[in-house]
Amino acid sequence: MKKIEIPSAGSYDKLKIVECEDLTPKAGEVVIDVKGIGINYADVCIRLGVYESAKKYVGWPITPGFETAGVIKEVGEGVTKWQVGQEVVAFSFFNGYASQVCVPETQILNVPPQFSLMQAAGFPAVFFTAFHALYHHVVLRPNSKILVHSAAGGVGTALTQLAKMAGHKVVGVIGSSHKREYLEQFGPDKIIDKSKEDLWKEAEAFSPEGYDIICDANGYTTMLDSYKHLKPAGKLLVYGAHSMLSKKGGRLNYLKAGIGLLKTPKFNPFDLISNNKGVIGFNLSFLFGEQDLILDCVSKLEEIFKSGKIKPIPITEIPFEEVAKAHQFIESGNSVGKIVLKI
Incomplete structure (x- = not known):
């Protein structure tokens, strides 16, 4: 072999x-x-x-x-x-x-x-990750509103399909316009193209009261705003930090990673209690x-x-x-x- x-x-x-x-x-x-x-x-x-x-x-x-x-x-x-x-x-x-x-x-x-x-x-x-996120970490109430970052990727597509199949409202976020047609076939209720649109303005327009679940594998670039856009009793599911790594070159950029680490938000347990929100991190491996x-x-x-x-x-x-x-x-x-x- x-x-x-x-x-x-x-x-x-x-x-x-x-x-x-x-x-x-x-x-x-x-x-x-x-x-x-x-x-x-x-x-x-x-x-x-x-x-x-x-x-x-x-x-x-x-x-x-x-x-x-x-x-x-x-x-x-x-x-x-x-x-x-x-x-x-x-x-x-x-x-x-x-x-x-x-x-x-x-x-x-x-x-x-x-x-x-x-x-x-x-x-x-991808489906194990999505299922574990939605069914082992949170309780999904009927008609939950779920925002999925990187929705045109493997995990994002799986999250979108499982959530829609269960009758929830899904907002899929993409980073490039060429991904819109791909994502449309899986039926999200709204697609936000952050390369052309104001991500959080559009997210607020769709759900002014916030989101029950936000799925975020980006890291520091969206994590804090994701938390801010949760409803009371909402949950932020974190399973990656892609924004800390380079998109080309194939090597770890220690400066970029270090800056990303410093900019990564820290969540105080007392703030979580006061805000009635949760942050859940997991690694399938x-x-x-x-x-x-x-x-x-x-x-x-x-x-x-x-x-x-x-x-x-x-x-x-x-x-x-x-x-x-x-x-x-x-x-x-x-x-x-x-x-x-x-x-």
């Missing part, structure tokens, strides 16, 4: 393709011949050396990647649900950038009937030790996909050998939907 290994923090040249022995499953595990690999912004953070769970649990060298789709090659002792030859989707604790992955059987899902195999490779991480939450994500998402109410997220396919191109594209902020490496 082959995999992409990162020996140390750095730019695109650190993405090395290496050959290694085929994988063998232990009891309760499944080996999959991978056909497609979903790319996530977290993979960029891993390469740059700023992803906390990668530093804490793996170190260097590391093979990034949280989601794959392919065909089952071998099953371990005790596995009865899955059979050799089945097309499946898997999510993994790193190690996804490879021609084979070995995962516990509980981390495998059927390919949704409306998805191609390559489209399926791009759904676990720390969820792997919480089997009850993982199993809930798996079972509920399978039900949702079987309903046929979720559309596949459009993908951009890039050959496995051109992984650097995939990282450049997602870093640029110009991509929409999902990027998938094809083997």
